[in-house]
Amino acid sequence: MKLSSLLRHHGLARDLTRDPDISSITADSREARPGCLFVALKGTKQDGRTFIPLAIAEGAAAIVLAASPGQHHLPEQTENGHTALIITLPDPARFLARSAALLAGAQPDHIAAITGTNGKSSTADFFRQLCQLRHQKAASLGTLGLISDVALPSLPPLTTPDAVTLANTLAALQVHGITHVALEASSHGLQQHRLDGVAITAAAFSNLTRDHLDYHHTLEAYRQAKLHLFETLLPEGGRAVINSDMDAESREALRDIATRRKLDLRTIGTTGETIRILEATPTPQGMDLTLQLHGRTLPALHFPLPGRFQAENALLAAALCWERDEEAESIIALLPHLKGVPGRCEPVAHLPNGACAYVDYAHTPDALEHVLLSLRPHTSGRLVVVFGAGGDRDRGKRPLMGQIAAHLADEVIITDDNPRSEDPAAIRAEILATAPQAQEIGDRRQAIRTALEGLKKGDVLLIAGKGHETGQIIKGEIHPFDDRTITAALARELA
Structure with a gap:
């Protein structure tokens, strides 16, 4: 599709020095190639304008970026022998989505x-x-x-x-x-x-x-x-x-x-x-x-x-x-x-004494409250919960989740979720501030094992926070960890 046709489709009229064919569109400079339209988006951590030279060097036919008050751009830019048209628009992200759909x-x-x-x-x-x-x-x-x-x-x-x-x-x-x-x-x-x-x-x-x-x-x-x-x-x-x-x-x-x-x-x-x-x-x-x-x-x-x-x-x-x-x-x-959805209030283990364990993705105060309230009617014994909170995310959730767990569960074990770049102990401390009677076991596998070992007839265990996830994010690395398979394996060992 000609660049002029793509622009007209969105009601945009531009005077172009050239009218190249556009075969693809991307916001990732690593995917730029001849015939590609590169859209430079500004994110929370990176600004796509930084990668404009790389996209042009890879052969991008044109560049779209946000119009900035008082800032003027040349109609073309050359890098490594490749020249691309430069087009400024008020809303590049919306243009990217609509153009991607049109081209696809x-x-x-x-x-x-x-x-x-x-x-x-x-x-x-x-x-x-x-x-x-x-x-x-x-x-x-x-x-x-x-x-x-x-x-x-x-x-x-x-x-x-x-x-x-x-x-x-x-x-x-x-x-x-x-x-x-x-x-x-x-x-x-x-x-x-x-x-x-x-x-x-x-x-x-x-x-x-x-x-x-x-x-x-x-x-x-x-x-x-x-x-x-x-x-x-x-x-x-x-x-x-x-x-x-x-x-x-x-x-x-x-x-x-x-x-x-x-x-x-x-x-x-x-x-x-x-x-x-x-x-x-x-x-x-x-x-x-x-x-x-x-x-x-x-x-x-x-x-x-x-x-x-x-x-x-x-x-x-x-x-x-x-x-x-x-x-x-x-x-x-x-x-x-209907069948259950992986990691959503999913039964993963049944112990010989009749106790059972569920895994759920609940990682917000409301979700934790709902799943605990929902499992209570299915519990003739104690309701036990193992959970933590993710790092580099809304810290205000942590004391709320501790408070909910302390109020709705009979036994609480605070452990690590995905600490990411944060200190896991500091995250646990923020949860424990409103659940002082909870047990603290940082190692998630050990926390699950401890909870399973303490289950009696009629008890229900909820392992919350990660659901279907198969990895645990610690200091930028993803370590294999699946609550469902680990809980099932530990239950078999205990049996």
């Missing part, structure tokens, strides 16, 4: 984006499962990677991939016949415009609680980043699904957006108007649910997974699925066939 090609017809502090991965996976149960070719994309019934290259485990990877992946899914996709929309990805080129047809918002304040600084800024999905990216008249039990401020903001933009708003939860939870009775294998659909009580059904929050995520996914109301009841009837 058509996307699947039905794309659901899920945002929220907790529940994104589970909701996306449940959406994929429900579509496949309806004999639709589907995929989910996010923290758990790319999951599909077609063979494609794996993706890095990021909640929301970069805009170019996302566009290329969606185009590849479409080529392979995938018609329905669920993807996680992180607040970082939304604020950085990574999803601005995605043809979203439906969107869900699970909840909003404290997280990522190291990046957004305030809860309001965090909320606004997530609302961008509904305010801008979801087309007018699109399908919007929310958990009605979320915080009032987020709920009312979403209702206001839905009214202004004529969105098809569907609400689920104990106060849901579309799907209302009347009863949720825990059982050894999950829970029995009594639901109302648009005010009409449905036959009771068994949901095969523990934790009320898992049922809420499944209902979010169900409400995302149907296009016509007459399809709703048959989709809800598929809930008993």
Whole structure:
């Protein structure tokens, strides 16, 4: 595609000294090559403008960067014998996402984006499962990677991939016949415009609680980043699904957006108007649910997974699925066939004395509270929790998580999570400040072993924080560590 055509597609008119063919686009100078358009983005740690000379030297045909007041750039720049056009735009990140989608090609017809502090991965996976149960070719994309019934290259485990990877992946899914996709929309990805080129047809918002304040600084800024999905990216008249039990401020903001933009708003939860939870009775294998659909009580059904929050995520996914109301009841009837999501309240070990252990990704105060409350009805003995907190992240979460664990669990062991560049002992101390009776065992494997050795009949152990992750990040290095396999192996040893 000619550069002038690409610019005109976005309503941008520029006087160009040349009009090169553009075959690819990137924000990574290492991927620059002849025919490439390099977009220099400014990140939190690095400024892409630093790498402009390298991109040009590698053959980039043109460079896009942010317009700066009072700063003028020459129309061309030469490096190592290669000359590239220089174009300044007000919003390079948005241009990158939209151009990447245009160059990559058509996307699947039905794309659901899920945002929220907790529940994104589970909701996306449940959406994929429900579509496949309806004999639709589907995929989910996010923290758990790319999951599909077609063979494609794996993706890095990021909640929301970069805009170019996302566009290329969606185009590849479409080529392979995938018609329905669920993807996680992180607040970082939304604020950085990574999803601005995605043809979203439906969107869900699970909840909003404290997280990522190291990046957004305030809860309001965090909320606004997530609302961008509904305010801008979801087309007018699109399908919007929310958990009605979320915080009032987020709920009312979403209702206001839905009214202004004529969105098809569907609400689920104990106060849901579309799907209302009347009863949720825990059982050894999950829970029995009594639901109302648009005010009409449905036959009771068994949901095969523990934790009320898992049922809420499944209902979010169900409400995302149907296009016509007459399809709703048959989709809800598929809930008993759902399977658990890796690392989300996942049972990983059963001891001979009847005690059991679960692994969950809960790494925020709200998520930890929800999973502990959800496991309590399944516990006839003591509820034990092993957890820590990640380094180089919002420090304010740590005492809150300690307080929640001390209040809701019968026994607490504080250990290391992903300390990253921080001192692990300092992180543990910040948690222990509000959980003084907790036991401190820095070595995560030893902490899990100690917890398992102390389990008695009817006890339930929760290992929280890392979920599906298979590594522990310490001082810039990733050490192999999988809570699920390690807990299962230790349980076998003890048996």
